[in-house]
Amino acid sequence: MELRQLQYFVTVAEEGGFGRAAQRLNIVQSAVSQQVRRLERGLGVPLFDRSSRHVRLTAAGERLLPEARAVLTAADRTRRIAADIAAGHDGVLRLGVVHGPGDRIYRLLAELATSAPGLQVQPHRLSAADRLAAVRSGDLDAALVRAARPVAGLELLHAWSDPLYAAVPAEHPLPSGRDLHLADLAGLPLRLASRDANALFHDLIVDAFRRTGTEPLLGPSFTTLQQTLTAIAAGPPSWTVFYDVNGLPSIPRVAIHRLADLTVTTSLVVPAGPPSPAVRQLLQALHRTAPDVGA
Structure with a gap:
């Protein structure tokens, strides 16, 4: 599991689709789809229901979404603290x-x-x-x-x-x-x-x-x-x-x-x-x- 994969998962969930997520992330849609697939294989559960015209979270996806956001928030805080340490402020x-x-x-x-x-x-x-x-x-x-x-x-x-x-x-x-x-x-x-x-x-x-x-x-x-x-x-x-x-x-x-x-x-x-x-x-x-x- 990579932070990038979690970020793509959260973005797709927030945007309601892979295309809009790709636009927000400023990357191609295939890269978003590929990384989310890898995350699903790594976790062993499907995160999205792709059977309809709209991408929807599965039950597993709904449960894991707040956890993924928490991990990204913690990672962002870690980066900010590291920057403060590098500047001598922390x-x-x-x-x-x-x-x-x-x-x-x-x-x-x-x-x-x-x-x-x-x-x-x-x-x-x-x-x-x-x-x-x-x-x-x-x-x-x-x-x-x-x-x-x-x-x-x-x-x-x-x-x-x-x-x-x-x-x-x-x-x-x-x-x-x-x-x-x-x-x-x-x-x-x-x-x-x-x-x-x-x-x-x-x-x-x-x-x-x-x-x-x-x-x-x-x-x-x-x-x-x-x-x-x-x-x-x-x-x-x-x-x-x-x-x-x-x-x-x-x-x-x-x-x-x-x-x-x-x-x-x-x-x-x-x-x-x-x-x-x-x-x-x-x-x-x-x-x-x-x-x-x-x-």
């Missing part, structure tokens, strides 16, 4: 996301919902390493990754950059009259997440120190921001570096300073090569909410 976008900062992610998803309302976004929260691996394997269509580095087979598009902050003991002497730099903190133990816990951010900080000609003095590992800030307030002198996710914290005996010489970049990581239609929609939404994307 389908599923599997997106790896990051925490914060602010409402950037919410604005991005809201923009995407407005521009492509039929596109179903499935956000996935994974570690940075797992997000990169999932894009490489095809389990994710794209991922936002903070402090990402080039990876074979993947393309990194700049999405946005955020400032980094140093949390130091409030009584720690700091240079006055200028912004705070990493070199100002080189002698103070740094509470930094281990490389096993967050390799991308760990390497970002260590490499930034090395560009200044110094090595960070590593202290106890960063755990959570709250626990780490509490340890800085209560323990021996130390400091940590972090990015804003839910607003800058206020902790007694801890001072927060913006670093002048270091930011962290969030990249949209996609498979190398032409983007899929859904990813194209994501890129357009990202351009509208973060105009420097790809810069």
